[in-house]
Amino acid sequence: MNVAVLKFGGSSFQRPEDYGRVARHLAERLADGQIKIVAVVSAMSGTTDKLRSVMLDVNDQARPSNLDAALATGEMLSACLLEAAVSRLGFAVMSCNGYSLGIRTDSDFGRASVESADPGHLIAALQDNDVVVAAGGQGVDHSGRITFLGRNSSDLTAIVIASMLGEHVCEIYSDVPGIYTADPNLVAGARLIPEIAYGTAAKMSRHGAKVLHHRAVDYAEQHAVTIACKSLMNDGTVMAGTFVTDQGDASTVTLARNSALLSCRSLEERNRLRDFLDQREINAVCTDGTGLCILCDIDFALRLLAVVGDRSLFVGSRSAVTELGCTTLRVHLEENFEAAIARARQIHERMYPDSNTKPLCPSAPMHCATHSSLLIHTNNAPENRQ
């Protein structure tokens, strides 16, 4: 059975009509009768934040397992809506959620890790249907409780499903056709990167580039799944932008809007916390003095630190701009988002002074060495303030 695995994120579902638009695209893909489709969906744009906030309004100490079950409903509803839109076009379709997808996780509520994937149920569903719609970002733990794989983690669900079905490509659709040298919605001269290595894409993601989830990229690399980033336009055409494979590189600027800055009591404590987070695949960078800035999976990280009883001082949110050159990595912390955007534009301008003619990685060959230095520049870090 030839199966195409397509993922549509929240940016593809701004309004209810968008389910019909995506369904028509799936119908076109089915037209030659040669394939079946698994369509992985995220919650409609903004839904996860709303669910989280209403839960915390009811109980700001809601248990993590309770919160996960609530957040997963955003994707469950979205899967039902796409099922409805596809069935309206006359195709055989069913939707699955965390309870039936075959994705088993640990019980790290808030950002559970995938432990195993059993394709049995999906294969059976594909035998009876043209399309199976899967709710992204969820699985079940060993006790049968629903778990949330973390913010933006529907990408991970799509890669896990592609891998469990033995497919070598997974198509990820969003409001941009691929990975750019900077967020194209914030930096006008950002350039589309046609092919990028898993390691570089994952690093960008860990520093705030939202377009792909870092754990999805890591999983794709481990299971040899090529990620094809695309965008479905309003007129139904598809723009194909970036392949994430084992080669290709580019200098990039990324922006993590709400990073969490901690002020630790000593260098030893700071280093210990950084190692603790690093072991859990959470990117945190050391700032001048004893500061530590967490750049991804913020809610999960802050809860973990509270759980282990650390008394580090949470200073507040910062916007982090990361300059990822082919041989260097610099993080700049800014007090607010506007300053961070200005900084990102300035760095990108310097990186690509003439964006029409310069190669994507101006100072190094296509296969760059891993970053040789970690240079952290911070502005307005607490110890620098009067």
Ligand SMILES: Nc1ncnc2c1ncn2[C@@H]1O[C@H](COP(=O)(O)OP(=O)(O)O)[C@@H](O)[C@H]1O
């Ligand atoms: N380097 C980058 N290249 C492309 N998009 C980026 C980059 N950095 C940040 N983004 C942002 O990622 C967004 C797409 O990711 P996301 O909103 O999570 O999509 P989806 O909801 O479809 O999963 C874009 O709208 C863009 O603003």
Ligand SMILES: N[C@@H](CC(=O)OP(=O)(O)O)C(=O)O
């Ligand atoms: N519930 C997830 C959904 C997700 O993966 O989002 P997206 O595919 O839109 O990045 C979130 O908003 O965190």
